Amino acid sequence: MKKLINDPADVVAESLRGLAIAHPELRVDHPNRVVFRGDAPVRGKVGIVSGGGSGHEPMHGGFVGVGMLDAACAGEVFTSPVPDQMVAATTGVDGGAGVLHLVKNYTGDVMNFEMAAELVAAESGTEVVSVVVDDDVAVQDSLYTAGRRGVGATVLAEKIAGAAAEQGRPLTEVAELARTVNARSRSMGVALTSCTVPSAGTPTFDLPEGEMEVGIGIHGEPGRRRVPVAPAREVAEMLLEPVLADLDYTGGDGALVFLNGMGGTPLIELYLMFGEVVQVLEKAGVQVARSLVGSYMTSLEMAGCSVTLLRVDDDLLRLWDAPVRTPALRWGV
Amino acid sequence: MKKLINDPADVVAESLRGLAIAHPELRVDHPNRVVFRGDAPVRGKVGIVSGGGSGHEPMHGGFVGVGMLDAACAGEVFTSPVPDQMVAATTGVDGGAGVLHLVKNYTGDVMNFEMAAELVAAESGTEVVSVVVDDDVAVQDSLYTAGRRGVGATVLAEKIAGAAAEQGRPLTEVAELARTVNARSRSMGVALTSCTVPSAGTPTFDLPEGEMEVGIGIHGEPGRRRVPVAPAREVAEMLLEPVLADLDYTGGDGALVFLNGMGGTPLIELYLMFGEVVQVLEKAGVQVARSLVGSYMTSLEMAGCSVTLLRVDDDLLRLWDAPVRTPALRWGV
Numbered sequence: 001m002k003k004l005i006n007d008p009a010d011v012v013a014e015s016l017r018g019l020a021i022a023h024p025e026l027r028v029d030h031p032n033r034v035v036f037r038g039d040a041p042v043r044g045k046v047g048i049v050s051g052g053g054s055g056h057e058p059m060h061g062g063f064v065g066v067g068m069l070d071a072a073c074a075g076e077v078f079t080s081p082v083p084d085q086m087v088a089a090t091t092g093v094d095g096g097a098g099v100l101h102l103v104k105n106y107t108g109d110v111m112n113f114e115m116a117a118e119l120v121a122a123e124s125g126t127e128v129v130s131v132v133v134d135d136d137v138a139v140q141d142s143l144y145t146a147g148r149r150g151v152g153a154t155v156l157a158e159k160i161a162g163a164a165a166e167q168g169r170p171l172t173e174v175a176e177l178a179r180t181v182n183a184r185s186r187s188m189g190v191a192l193t194s195c196t197v198p199s200a201g202t203p204t205f206d207l208p209e210g211e212m213e214v215g216i217g218i219h220g221e222p223g224r225r226r227v228p229v230a231p232a233r234e235v236a237e238m239l240l241e242p243v244l245a246d247l248d249y250t251g252g253d254g255a256l257v258f259l260n261g262m263g264g265t266p267l268i269e270l271y272l273m274f275g276e277v278v279q280v281l282e283k284a285g286v287q288v289a290r291s292l293v294g295s296y297m298t299s300l301e302m303a304g305c306s307v308t309l310l311r312v313d314d315d316l317l318r319l320w321d322a323p324v325r326t327p328a329l330r331w332g333v
Numbered sequence: 334m335k336k337l338i339n340d341p342a343d344v345v346a347e348s349l350r351g352l353a354i355a356h357p358e359l360r361v362d363h364p365n366r367v368v369f370r371g372d373a374p375v376r377g378k379v380g381i382v383s384g385g386g387s388g389h390e391p392m393h394g395g396f397v398g399v400g401m402l403d404a405a406c407a408g409e410v411f412t413s414p415v416p417d418q419m420v421a422a423t424t425g426v427d428g429g430a431g432v433l434h435l436v437k438n439y440t441g442d443v444m445n446f447e448m449a450a451e452l453v454a455a456e457s458g459t460e461v462v463s464v465v466v467d468d469d470v471a472v473q474d475s476l477y478t479a480g481r482r483g484v485g486a487t488v489l490a491e492k493i494a495g496a497a498a499e500q501g502r503p504l505t506e507v508a509e510l511a512r513t514v515n516a517r518s519r520s521m522g523v524a525l526t527s528c529t530v531p532s533a534g535t536p537t538f539d540l541p542e543g544e545m546e547v548g549i550g551i552h553g554e555p556g557r558r559r560v561p562v563a564p565a566r567e568v569a570e571m572l573l574e575p576v577l578a579d580l581d582y583t584g585g586d587g588a589l590v591f592l593n594g595m596g597g598t599p600l601i602e603l604y605l606m607f608g609e610v611v612q613v614l615e616k617a618g619v620q621v622a623r624s625l626v627g628s629y630m631t632s633l634e635m636a637g638c639s640v641t642l643l644r645v646d647d648d649l650l651r652l653w654d655a656p657v658r659t660p661a662l663r664w665g666v
């Protein structure tokens with residue numbers, strides 16, 4: 001295992017220490033491993049909390065800031081945060097207008113966020129609404145999931161719900177927007193290499209030279225099938241075929257296209273893949289309304305990518321375009 | 334070789350195609366492989382052109398936009414662009430106030446930019462000033478370089494000179510600022526793995542399990558020495574010792590600290606490394622005035638990082654903080 005770390009047991013805590021210094025506009029609660037907006041709680045604004053296992057950076061800590069998340073809980077690598085962390089995050093962002101939990105659909109995350117919501121309600125009466133994201137069309141159930149896994153749509157839901165909360169919309173509306181983003185999004189990924197969890201020290205799975213895993217999960221969970229490594233234009237077709245089959249594009253709405261790198265794939269390849277994805281979409285008659293290309297939801301140093309399509313309307317586009325100021329996404333401010 | 338590409342010969346052209354779609358605010362001259370600001374040439378503003386081999390994305394195309402570069406020339410992977418590309422870039426950004434060439438110190442780049450400047454002067458009379466960046470303390474000469482190599486300071490020079498040009502400062506002053514940034518910057522990098530140039534198909538060099546290359550170049554050129562993989566805190570000391578030895582910090586100026594990922598290193602490790610770098614700097618009495626953490630000057634999928642220190646003053650800080658709107662760096666607008 002070759003990594004820029006010290007003791008594998010300290011990776012998350014030490015990475016958060018660096019994040020806190022690099023981004024003084026954030027406030028990191030180190031004992032609870034929660035990244036907060038510096039000005040949290042924002043009075044009268046719906047607070048938005050997300051979180052999950054570490055190893056997916058910049059998700060979620062890199063999405064904390066104006067126009068996106070109010071707090072993010074960092075679990076151990078590929079392991080759900082515990083309810084106490086989520087309680088600290090929720091009470092810390094409660095500005096009196098309620099709190100939205102944005103939860104990726106993994107069994108541990110869902111269970112722990114549920115428990116945290118109950119604890120908070122019992123202790124303080126804070127209203128919490130949870131929205132579970134499950135946009136991955138690759139598999140119906142998986143190693144860590146009942147139902148579909150939550151992947152790229154999480155980033156889009158955090159941005160769009162975050163913009164709505166920043167505008168002062170009420171909790172029911174912010175939550176409904178997050179549900180809408182999830183309902184209108186589909187994703188699929190591919191891995192060219194495995195990744196190595198620091199505490200394990202060896203690759204999560206074995207992927208021989210010349211093969212790739214189509215439908216990979218963000219923790220290296222098995223996908224749909226192993227196939228020989230194919231040209232990018234064929235990979236784009238493999239990823240988009242099941243996405244388009246599951247998403248109704250007959251209404252003429254455009255797509256927000258999110259081409260995400262898994263961590264170990266260089267940007268030169270991501271832009272190339274994005275070009276191929278757009279060609280497939282053009283053939284399918286889907287218009288690209290907005291795009292996001294980069295490594296935003298990673299699996300440590302895994303090589304590969306995922307594609308997420310969100311069927312947008314004017315309200316979603318305005319919220320996507322609204323100002324955001326976080327370490328990883330920043331525009332308009 | 335596992336890459337998300339089609340034919341290795343088409344990687345640069347196809348990646349630029351994707352970049353152009355993802356960033357409609359830019360204008361890509363595909364035959365010349367030049368990325369322009371959409372509004373170039375900007376009347377009365379000094380134009381800034383950079384460029385170099387591809388494979389270092391987001392450098393340089395990802396730094397084109399308001400407050401940074403006016404154009405970037407993309408060579409083949411790890412190969413200098415040719416003078417014709419640089420001529421197209423230079424004439425395309427000439428708004429009547431002259432053009433600055435920001436050139437990394439590699440033999441091919443320096444030679445071709447010189448030739449382009451002569452061609453432009455002869456053809457159109459456009460005034461061109463070149464500033465060569467050579468901030469890498471690792472080796473005195475190398476495989477592709479007479480003198481020190483140009484690495485991380487390039488990003489800082491592009492940002493700071495870009496801000497000065499945006500403010501309307503004259504060519505002599507913009508060029509002098511770029512020279513100042515270079516003179517006050519030092520860098521050093523480390524590789525944990527090699528990278529594979531698509532057209533070669535095999536790793537550029539061999540780096541056995543358990544070893545790392547200290548002082549690596551961004552094309553995989555040999556560094557100072559091979560050593561066993563060490564904890565991050567020791568890596569931070571190895572990188573900073575020669576940087577601090579070569580940079581006069583007695584005046585009490587703070588540092589802009591740029592912790593750069595080589596492409597295959599995940600962000601969780603980069604933040605962790607940044608925390609270690611800051612600890613070493615604190616011991617050395619160097620105050621962190623600003624920071625930048627991320628994969629901005631990569632070597633394809635190489636795992637590793639580099640540290641760049643820039644000794645800042647108030648003017649440099651103001652120019653660093655000035656608005657920038659490019660695909661890879663964006664704030665204040």
